[in-house]
Amino acid sequence: MDKLVAQFPKQIADAIEIASRSDFSFYKNKAFQNVVICGMGGSGIGGKMVSQLFENQASLPIILTQSYEVPGFVNEHTLVIGSSYSGNTEETLAAVEMAKQKGATIVGVSSGGDLAQFCKDNHYDFVKLPGGNPPRSMLAFSAVQLINILSKARIIDANAIDTFAKCRHLLNEELISIKDEAKKLAKHLYGKQCIFYADSDLEFVAIRARQQINENSKRLCWHHVIPEMNHNELVGWAGGDNAFAAVFFVSQFMSDRNKKRTELSQEIIGKKTKHVLSIHGKGKSIIEESFYFIHIIDWASLFLADQMDIDPVEVRVIDYLKSTLDKA
Template identity: 85%
Template sequence: MDKLVAQFPKQIADAIEIASRSDLSFYKNKTFNNVVICGMGGSGIGGKMVSQLFADQSSLPIVLVQSYSVPSFVNEHSLVIGSSYSGNTEETLTAVKMANEKGATIVGVSSGGEMARFCKENHYDFIKLPGGNPPRSMLAFSAVQLINILAVAGIIDTNAIDTIAKCRHLLNDELITIKDEAKKLAKHLFKKQCMFYTDADLEFVAIRARQQINENSKRLCWHHVIPEMNHNELVGWAGGDNSFAAVFFISQFLTDRNIKRTELSQEIIGGKTENILSIHGRGKSLIEESFYFIHIIDWASLFLADMNEVDAVEVKVIDYLKGTLDKA
């Protein structure tokens, strides 16, 4: 897993190369009213990332589905993207097949499996990813393909991929800082009940942190966003103590009100635990900043796995669940 995390900047370049070679025709003579991205776990986080990062430039609503069905509004004017790294994710395949029955236009993104077969049989565009790795380690590949699909269709800026390309240079230039921040984060979380906070526009960063600590570090944790947490979870900190560790991913692009809300939230939480860590974003855009945060998170989850003396790759409980469902 260490090698895969280290390759994250290179994966961005490799993913862009795959996108550049993709011969897509799904958008021709089509009028779309909405976009639905279907994906779970390590594939789903790419959909969440894209739907949030490009919300301000998308000409259409982008909805992420993480269940067995698609919304009732899906019809012949919907673009549905099935993102499943293995190509065999039960929930995603079921949702995509439902979208097919509703007449939606479908694009598949996977390393093969049933998704590839389904797209071939139904003459849908399909983008093949390199296979054989844990889905959570392939975020760059899935996210870049989603961005390219939306850009090609003119739903987001057609130069969006160029913006993503800059992220690789940032991650390489900031590698020493990224690893230092990751080590601080892992140490901060060690033997603590951890929770992650971002502003609402970067919720996918907090979700990524939760998922990576769950899978790689084998620890329970949770996340919330500002300003929503100011209306509920902040009160829950009345029961907080030093067994809890809070982490704030602080964007350079916060609104003035959310800057103030973050400061006040930290002050209030600081009255219950001394374990508060702020990680400040770097980069010239929200997109660059988000990749910076994610690289810190991924490294931290591995450092914490070592501290917890667990195997970052192992996910036997998920394999057991899937195997049992297959027999049901």
């Protein structure tokens, strides 16, 4: 897993190369009214990232669905993107099948599997990703393809993918500081209950942190966003103590009001636990900053797993669940 995390900057370049070779027909003579991205787990986080990063730029709503169904509004004017790294995620396959029945335009993104066959059988556009790796390690590949699809459909800026190329340079330039921050984060989380907070515009960063600590470090944790957590969870910190470790991903691009809310939240939580850590973003855009945060998170999850003498790749409980469902 450490090799895959180390390759994250290169994966961005490789993903852009795949996007440059992708030839689509789905958008020709087609005017969409909304977009639905179907994806779970390590595949779904790319959809969450894209829907949040481009929601203010997009010309129409972009929705992520993580279930067996698509929303009721899906029809012939909807672009549905099925994102499943393995191509065999049952929830995603059920969702795109429902989208087909509703007459939606469908594009598939996977390394193969049943989703690839579904797209071939129904003459849908399809993007093939390199296979054989854990889905959570292939975020760059899925996110870049989603951006490319939305760009080709004229839903977001045609040059949106160019910003992702700059992320690679930032991650390479900041590698030493990224690993230093990751080691600090892993030490902060060791032996404690983890809680991640981020500005609402970067909720996907906090979700990524939760997912990576769950899967790579085999630890329970949760996340919340500012300002919403100020209306509920902050009160719950009355029961907090030093068994809890709070982490704030502090964006350069958050609003002045949310900056103040973050500072006050840290002050209040700091009265209940001495374990409060702030990680400040770097980068010239919110996209660059989000990749900076994610690279820190990914490394930290491996460092924490190493401290706990845990195999970060192993996900036997998920394999058991899937095999049992297949027999049901």
